[in-house]
Amino acid sequence: MNVFLAAVFSLPLVPVFLPGDKYDPTTLVFPPFLHVWVQKATATHLKLYTKNSVKVNNPQGVAATRLDSWEDPKRAEDDDELTVYGVNAGYNMIIYNTSKSAIAFYGLNESGERRLKQPNGIAAHRNGDVYVADTGNNRVVHFFNPGKELKFVRSLNEFNAPRDVAVSSDQTLYIADTGNNRIAVYRNNQLVNSWNANGDLSHPTGIAVTEASDSWSYYKDAFVIVIDQNQQRLQKFSPEGQLLAGKS
Incomplete structure (x- = not known):
């Protein structure tokens, strides 16, 4: 999760003070960009920054x-x-950057419906939509980031301990509904499909999706990758749920 903290590092500011004044520095400033040797931030840098x-x-x-x-x-x-975006599950929090040199947090002061509980997987779309598998609350939470702030939109319910989410380039949301042994598919926050590989899907915990329209896709394939069976099996499905390949 510390990948997105790589630009976050601070040094003490040396203030100007008059003779007799108490030296009590309290300000941290950013070093000049690219003039610092820290390329990978750690938990220590996070604690310092916050x-x-x-x-x-x-x-x-x-x-x-x-x-x-x-x-x-x-x-x-x-x-x-x-x-x-990184899920800091132990504190029911999402950490994200608002620029190349600033980070923000969702979950510090939220309560009620807006508070997460044991979140796991997260997915983000370039239009600003962010989805989190809020496992402990048996739901998926839809957020929106207009550019600088992660805002709560709504909850998608009727799940049983969902562990992961994935969103395609056409904004189709795929949910690993772990406790219900299925993959749920949503568009515009509405359920459009649900599949379980003819009953063979067992506690899916990881999911990823690619679309033929993705600019980086050389072969222009569209498929869904699912991890299940206590993270011991990897399977490839069509977006409609047809099994294409599998390995355990």
């Missing part, structure tokens, strides 16, 4: 996307700027 208010505990899913709202067609320099 004044020890956030710690890493049971990190789970990670998702990354290039937000459309960050796109400036006049600047090619920003094309590699990603938004990365």
Whole structure:
């Protein structure tokens, strides 16, 4: 989960003070970009940056996307700027970056319907949609990030301890509904399909999807990858749920 903290590192600011004044520095500043040797941030850097208010505990899913709202067609320099989300499950929290040098948190002060419980998988779309498998609450939570802030949208319910989610380029959501031994498929927050490989799917815990329209796809294939059987089996399905290949 510390991948998205790579740009986060701080150094003490040396202040100007008069003779007799107490030296009591309290400010941290960013070093010049690319002028620092830290290439991979750690939990220590996270605690430093957040004044020890956030710690890493049971990190789970990670998702990354290039937000459309960050796109400036006049600047090619920003094309590699990603938004990365990490699930800090032990604290029911999502950590994400709002720029190349700033991070934010969802879950510090949320309560009621907006509070997560044992979240696991996470998926993000370039339009700003973010989905989290909120395992302990038996639901999937839909968030939206307009660019700088993760906002609660709604809950998708009727699941049993879902462990993972994936979203395709056409905004179709695939949910590993672990306790119900099935894959649930949603569009526009509405259930459009549900499949369990003719009853052979067993406690799916991981899922990924690719679309033929994905710009990086050389073969233009569309398929869904599912991990099940206590993380001992990997299977390939069509988007409609037809088994294409499997290995255990």
